[in-house]
Amino acid sequence: METSILWHPGPLIDDAEITQVHELAAAAERADGVAPLSEQPLLNLREADDDVVHLLSWWRGSLAGYAQVDRRGPVPSGELVVRPEHRRHGLGFHLLASATARAQERHDGAPSGQEGGGPPAALHVWAHGDLPAARSLAARSGFVPVRELLVLARPLGGPDEHPFPDVPADLRPRTFVPGADDAAWVRTNARAFAQHPEQGRLTVDDLRARTREDWFDARGLYLLEEEGGGDPVGFVWTKIPDALDAPTGAPHPEGEIYVVGVDPDAQGRGLGRLLTAVGLAHLARAGVREAVLYVDGDNTAALRTYERAGFSRRTADVQYAAAPPGPTGR
Structure with a gap:
């Protein structure tokens, strides 16, 4: 051709x-x-x-x-x-x-x-x-693998099998308010993913572009705040791609734990595990049958959290780059 x-x-x-x-x-x-x-x-x-x-x-x-x-x-x-x-x-x-x-x-x-x-x-x-x-x-x-993004999945039962988890008394979960929470979410996301090549550089405009997508539902984006106020210390964002197409009350084949972010200053408190449980509870209440998520293959801490939450590998996306030139002889 x-x-x-x-x-x-x-x-x-x-x-x-x-x-x-x-x-x-x-x-x-x-x-x-x-x-x-x-x-x-x-x-x-x-x-x-x-x-x-x-x-x-x-x-x-x-x-x-x-x-x-x-x-x-x-x-x-x-x-x-x-x-x-x-x-x-x-x-x-x-x-x-x-x-x-x-x-x-x-x-x-x-x-x-x-x-x-x-x-x-x-x-x-x-x-x-x-x-x-x-x-x-x-x-x-002449391209070689340089990064692996794993796709993990797990089946979900009903809401009774995935109750909303207990939250420590000094923390308050609530759903995202578009417009009012945009800047605070972007700041927390930037801190949580400071070393991530894509997620960490999202701007308010990038966030708003996603909130205009058909799949976006503010009820599926939870912020975790300390009682004293300030920016969220963490968040979990879920995504149900077919939610608008399905009849009311119908089960959804698949939903996604889209992003879990924890501020570095709040790490070590089990918030990643807590937020994952919040996301799974939301998906189960929405009638999702299987939860999926994406995680870098070298993110061992996140992989441990997700494996404990019942996720296992489904497939992988691989990023390739041109192989560096080999040594030259004299």
């Missing part, structure tokens, strides 16, 4: 383009059993600035392949998807090569990930589900 890749920065041009990206991603998910694009790239279709680049390849009026490069962090990240019927013709290889080139500079011409001098940071690309085709493309392109 003849490959032609068009690219442009910023949000996609119109709703028709956005619809085609969603349809392409849905076709790939039906074929592969895993969504090829994660939440942030989908939000970037409308919300992005010029440091997000969209790469599109068309075939007879249909979107055959799509890739996105986000150059806003210290390390540029990317995701890509090829329509199933257009695979095995080199389109994925060419999309990845083009995305790598786009990652090398910001929209102002400066090297990506660099404030001044030195080589630009290498593109990191997510492979959701780490499918064999993705591993093959990575190997052909």
Whole structure:
């Protein structure tokens, strides 16, 4: 197949383009059993600035392949998807090569990930589900695994099996109030995830973009506050993607412990375990049959918490980056 890749920065041009990206991603998910694009790239279709680049390849009026490069962090990240019927013709290889080139500079011409001098940071690309085709493309392109994001799951019974846990007397759980709690949540999230390459840099605008999504329900975002006031010391955010589509009272096949965050100054008090139990209780009361969550494979403390809560590994997403050059002989 003849490959032609068009690219442009910023949000996609119109709703028709956005619809085609969603349809392409849905076709790939039906074929592969895993969504090829994660939440942030989908939000970037409308919300992005010029440091997000969209790469599109068309075939007879249909979107055959799509890739996105986000150059806003210290390390540029990317995701890509090829329509199933257009695979095995080199389109994925060419999309990845083009995305790598786009990652090398910001929209102002400066090297990506660099404030001044030195080589630009290498593109990191997510492979959701780490499918064999993705591993093959990575190997052909000289990319190696650099990060693993585990998908954990556990079955849920009814509310009687997952009661709302007892909370220490000096703490008060309550649900999030959009608008009034935005800035405080962002501050707590930034402290809780200061070392996290994506979660820790969320802004108020990023939060509000998520609250505009169809799945958002403020009743599923719990803040944990100390009696003396101040910013929350922790929070648990749940997500039920199909909640609006299901009849009232109908069970939901799957719900997510979307984020659990604890302020570093409050760690060591078992709040991660407490907040996870709060999230599971909320999902059980909502009729969710299975809970899922995502956690970095090297986050041993969080993994212990979730394993104690009954979670086990379902699958993994793997992030790849170009292999560093080997030693040169003399």
